[in-house]
Amino acid sequence: MQIDELSLPVAMIDALRSAYATPPRAYHHFGHVEAVLGHYGEVASGPGWAQPRETALAVLYHDAVYHAGAGDNEARSAELACQHIAHWLPHGAVDAGRVAELIELTARHGRFAPADFGVGPIADDTRHFLDCDMAILGASPETFDRYDRAIAEEYRGVAPAWLYRRKRRAFLRSLLERERIYLSDFFHARLDGAARANLTRAVARKPANEARD
Numbered sequence: 001m002q003i004d005e006l007s008l009p010v011a012m013i014d015a016l017r018s019a020y021a022t023p024p025r026a027y028h029h030f031g032h033v034e035a036v037l038g039h040y041g042e043v044a045s046g047p048g049w050a051q052p053r054e055t056a057l058a059v060l061y062h063d064a065v066y067h068a069g070a071g072d073n074e075a076r077s078a079e080l081a082c083q084h085i086a087h088w089l090p091h092g093a094v095d096a097g098r099v100a101e102l103i104e105l106t107a108r109h110g111r112f113a114p115a116d117f118g119v120g121p122i123a124d125d126t127r128h129f130l131d132c133d134m135a136i137l138g139a140s141p142e143t144f145d146r147y148d149r150a151i152a153e154e155y156r157g158v159a160p161a162w163l164y165r166r167k168r169r170a171f172l173r174s175l176l177e178r179e180r181i182y183l184s185d186f187f188h189a190r191l192d193g194a195a196r197a198n199l200t201r202a203v204a205r206k207p208a209n210e211a212r213d
Contacts, residue, residue, distance in 0.1 A: 001041025003034070006056055012088040019064040019080060027150035028066040033059065039132035047128065047186050050121030054095050055129050057081060058102035062133065068154040074107040102129050109134060110175050114183045124184065131187035137175070137198060138182075138191025144198040172199050 003013060020030040036059050040049075049055050061081035066073050078100035085096045102125075105112075109130065117123040136147050155164045175181055176199040182188040 001037050001044065001056075003037065003060070006060075009088045012084055015084060016060060016064060020066075023067065025066060026153035027147060028063045028154065032063065035136070036062075036132050039135045040129075043128045043132065043186065047124065047184075049128070050125050051095070051098060053092075054098040055102065055125055057085065057094065057099045058129060059132065061099070062103045062106050068158045074104050078103040102126065105130060106133055110171065110178070112183060114180055117183075127183035128186060131182045131184050134182065134195075135187060135191060138187075138193075138195035139198070140194075141198060141201070144202075148202055169203055172202050175199055176203060 017030055020028075020033065037056070040056060040059050043049060044052065058081070061077055061084070063073070063077060064080050065076035081099050081103060082096045085092070085094050085099065105126065112130065114127060117126045136144065139147070151168070152164065155168075158164075159167075176196060180188060181192055181195050181199075
């Protein structure tokens with residue numbers, strides 16, 4: 001899935017790209033959005049989306065505001081999405097509230113279980129959307145390692161290296177200890193094994209391979 005397939009106004013896409021470029025980011029840049037949009041396309045070709053427009057917009061805006069270590073990135077990204085929808089898609093029959101809801105859920109990655117969202121097409125959309133964002137965990141070892149280094153780079157100078165390493169390792173270990181890393185059967189069946197291998201490797205890494213002050 002390419003962004004031009006979503007038929008959004010050019011000015012809206014330009015504003016979105018500008019948001020992702022500020023501040024410069026090692027991982028949470030527009031390239032990450034394009035990767036997640038690729039997984040969105042896989043779902044579209046597989047189990048499908050009940051609300052394709054809303055979910056695609058949530059993918060596009062979920063990290064639009066990002067400052068490493070900030071606690072309100074998701075809320076501000078959701079707010080920006082709503083502002084842009086109101087400005088550029090006022091008659092597009094888009095449920096901006098649903099877009100914001102999905103974006104804000106990404107603040108709690110790793111804390112959900114599959115049953116938390118109930119049953120039905122909308123619940124499936126939620127699980128698939130969150131899994132699209134976490135699909136990087138099940139990428140090839142090389143791609144996962146680039147992602148892991150990029151996250152460390154984003155926190156360089158934001159947190160002491162020892163503190164970053166401790167919290168990062170705790171987060172990755174918490175994912176590894178979960179019964180399900182992926183909330184949907186679609187992603188669980190394809191990526192669980194690779195994700196567990198990547199997480200196990202990352203948790204076992206020596207500090208010399210991680211972020212430094």
